Amino acid sequence: MQKDETRWQVRFEAFDADDEHRREALLALGNGVLSWRASAPEASAADDAASDVHYAGFYRAGWYDDGAREVNGEPVRLEALVNLPDPFGLSVSLDGRQWFGSADVPLLAYRQSLYMDRARLEREISFQLAGHSLRLREIRLLSLANPHLALLRWELQCPPGVERVQVRSVIDAGVENALIGKNRAYEGKRLRDLVLEPAEGGRATLSARLETPGRRLAMAVHACHTGQIQPWRSECQGERLLQQTECVVENGRLVIEKRVIVQVDSELPSTAADARKQVLACLPTQSFARLHLRHARAWQRLWAQAPLGLSDAGLEKSLRLHGFHLLQTISPHSPGRDLGFPPRGWHEGYFGQVFWDEIFAYPFLSSHLPDLARGLLDYRYRRLDTARERARIAGLRGAMFPWRSAGSGREQTPPFQCNPLSGRWMPDYTYRQRHIGAAIAHDAWQLYLATGDQGLLTGQAGELILDIARFWASLARWDEARSRFVILGVIGPDEYHNLRRDGQPGLDNNAYTNLMAVWSLRLALDVLAALPESAAQALCSRLDIQPGERGIWHDMTRRMYLPIRPDGVLLQFDGFEQLEPVPDAWMQEDHPRLDWMLEARGDRPDRYRLAKQADVLMLLYLFPGSRLGELIRSLGYAFDEHALRRTAAFNLSSLTHESSLSLVVCAGALAGIDPAASWRFFQQSAGSDLQAPSEGGTLEGVHLGAMAGSLDVLQRHYLGVRAEHDGLQIAPAPPAALGNVRLSVQHRGAWLRLTLEGQTLLLCADPANRRDIPITTAAGAKPLAPGQRLAIACERR
Structure with missing residues (x-):
């Protein structure tokens, strides 16, 4: 290399x-x-x-x-x-x-x-x-x-x-x-x-x-x-x-x-x-x-802070292009300028606005250039008061962040989208994607895990995480019939389903939203438990969190409802399985974007069992299968490895992949379940802009979220590098066709070089490090001293 x-x-x-x-x-x-x-x-x-x-x-x-x-x-x-x-x-x-x-x-x-x-x-x-x-x-x-x-x-x-x-x-x-x-x-x-x-x-x-x-x-x-x-x-x-x-x-x-x-x-x-x-x-x-x-x-x-080498020259070039666009959009000049993460870069695509796409960039940025990730967190924190006001106006507590943000912190989702096929205006209800709050909490936690900066938990990250948890606690409602908490009238990552059967905007119990709400509430409790008692009390006092609120949060983390079948298949939302099946031609043949095509015919995608992008599978992108299973079982549902695989297969079958994020999400979600399918999706996502058609969406600006996601899949899913509370967890799962890889990551100020060759992942702590790097592998925990090496056997599949 x-x-x-x-x-x-x-x-x-x-x-x-x-x-x-x-x-x-x-x-x-x-x-x-x-x-x-x-x-x-x-x-x-x-x-x-x-x-x-x-x-x-x-x-x-x-x-x-x-x-x-x-x-x-x-x-x-x-x-x-x-x-x-x-x-x-x-x-x-x-x-x-x-x-x-x-x-x-x-x-x-x-x-x-x-x-x-x-x-x-x-x-x-x-x-x-x-x-x-x-x-x-x-x-x-x-x-x-x-x-x-x-x-x-x-x-x-x-x-x-x-x-x-x-x-x-x-x-x-x-x-x-x-x-x-x-x-x-x-x-x-x-x-x-x-x-x-x-x-x-x-x-x-x-x-x-x-x-x-x-x-x-x-x-x-x-x-x-x-x-x-x-x-x-x-x-x-x-x-x-x-x-x-x-x-x-x-x-x-x-x-x-x-x-x-x-x-x-x-x-x-x-x-x-x-x-x-x-x-x-x-x-x-x-x-x-x-x-x-x-x-x-x-x-x-x-x-020098983002080294990368692959034996596959073509793939290396594609990933370098992805890193190039990421680093020239969020550069060392970005922090301090109140800038978010635009999914098309600083171009006219999506009006240059900010969605949730930094969730795909945070693992990479925080492990290479944490100051840039901190700048993105600053952007969210500066809008925390506006998010609190939005929640108050909606009759809720905590912080309700907008799905689409720009300068003011107010919701920027266009009220209408023009269908270029019919020329008609379609109402846009995607502002109901409340899961944006969970993404922000996730990003704040990722930065803390990568830096170990406890000041983040007592300051910006802690405030964001706790006020987002408070928002979920006020949004969820108790359902007497189910004896569980439910979340109604929201939209998940898949934007093809916006309406209930009665025509009202929003869906009930989107699986991704409900589980991310549970995860956010658990995270808030973990943050308070991780802090010294005096610091936790000071943070709660500053946010005026009452003693009874933490009890409610804990109760919700045990009694949230999920739309799950008796065989353990997690459905996208209540009623998804009752929707009409999709004609094979829609999934196999070239055609205009399905929501445009259907609206031009007087129809709408809400009626069908299809998804624009990975929704339930986003959970497997974020969390290892074992952790996702534990999260679901903690709510009292039976969920094992077989249910996990059935869930992945069922939700994959409805995907149209009409969002660039869908490919990279599937690549990460399937890495431990179906490595061959994961690799196919990864290859497609690597070329999503470089090999895109002339008339495709790239002309509006590159797909920056998907580009960042491809780097994340390589590092976090294939090489298995995950920042955890007690250090770096290394659980490699490289596809057979990946070839050799060389990259470095930073963890709490120390650098670690990773070299994948054949069936071995070699870890080398930089000799200039001033501290050990705590490493956890399948063989157990081990601190890696400066200059020390550790070889991990990894089976390619």
Whole structure:
């Protein structure tokens, strides 16, 4: 597993207009603060470039607008990530008439390459312009050394006889949020009070604001080149600033650069004029080589905390791509900026909002970069008071977190979704996914287990866990007929079932929701038991938790109802088995998304025994089978290994996998039950974006939750590395086809290297560790001292 540069590269050898939107998202760059789709700069600057081929998306992480809209005849305020002005427009011409990027300019050769180790995107293009053949090498990066800086560099090779080149630089401030057609009513133009100002030497500034109070933007752009200095001519064309100059080519070579600085909100002085002056002064003067070196070194340090090697080169490349997108979305610049985990990255998919997807990222982040996981926990904690208020308004206690969050902490689920097949608006009831609270509690606990920081339990994590438990205790109701607690009117992870038979929104007793409520209540009791008595009393006093509440929580952990058959099969929710069976064609043939297809026919998926994504199986993704069995048996239900397998098979049979998360959940859930099926799902999830169709969902932004989940499956399910209260539990279950694997994890400040070769998993504690790592295997518990090794035999299946 020596370093092979191709394992760090994603490359396309030809231009494909039909695939461009997908590639723009797949090859997008980020630094945790800015995100830049891989759109061609010449498409924004040429006179007649194909406007439907490229989409110049540029975003600031967490920069949402909640401007008023009218959707389906109703006023709506929905927080959405804003597409920033496009500062990267760039083109060249030899005669002032034909510009590179125009439809009549033929491409002779094309290569696009993402270098993940340095987070650098390149294009190498040969094209014909005014009868001459030119070669272009483009480099772009979003600096990990300076979170406000974007760099674009063109190196143009000109043939003999070409002595002058005209250069055009464009800033397009007339952009809209327009990538996703079905969201158009919610999106559109968001920037207000735009000011574009040219400055000397190819510089320019821009300022704007949003309807959302306090949201302000300033941007500075510097276009420069290596040719003889000529004055730039500037012209405003509506909301576009066009700057143009002529360069003298020296030795057949011309280098053009664009440097962009973006700052927002409290980073700026109070007036727009002063803001423009500030960003102009922030433009870097160092050489591109120096700026690139600082960026590359920052990425080198980041990758060092997430080492990975596989004998399967193709799989290694896919997983590196997943890690790359994860680390450029949640980077070392993210903590302290109040940023959540957007399931499509910082792009327009799902409006850039935050769901539950960090549950798939926490095991990996907390065991490699715990500060980044802590930053995500900070995002949730800052919205705890809003969640408490939402619960109070609903007549409940504790904290009721929204299913979809953005800046304010209020629920951001759109009231309607447009069906692109029928053109009709469908009500969206998915805000009833109350299981988001259990996910947040799970994430908080994962961070504590990985760090051992008891301050988390007495502070943020403890408050979140206890107030989420209090919410579950107030949401559940006692059912006299069943002599059990029930949870009514909720929606599980599978979003294809939203309505009861009487047409009312929500379902009764979703198995995943009820069991996660039980787990959350048990966790709250465990947290209080783990703390010194004085610390536990102080935490309860701060949250005003009364002595009787803990008794109620304990009672619920023993008497919650589950929709379970006599043979032990755990059903998705009450009445699921009575739904109509699904025609085979729906599960086997290509067709539009089933909820769209059925609504267009006047039908709905609520009537059928199908699921968009893994719901019950999500429990097996989170918990080992033995622990899940113990959890179910603690409620008084019979549940053994046979019931576990029957449950997995029954729920798997209804899955359509129309969510990218479904594949990775099944890969993890089946790792200990059906290794061959697990491996098939894992391979599919590894290629879910890299091998996706051009018209698929990747064009809206990569599936970041599924990408993080693939890393989690490799580490937590296949290598069996789980953080527990008493240390690291290692229970490997590698599929036969996995090959050799090398990675490292961090546990409470100590590093552990894991090497899977053949039938052996070798653990090596870093010699630089300052403490032992407590390890538990099937053979028992053993502290691993610094520099010490431990070999574990593992059967591949």
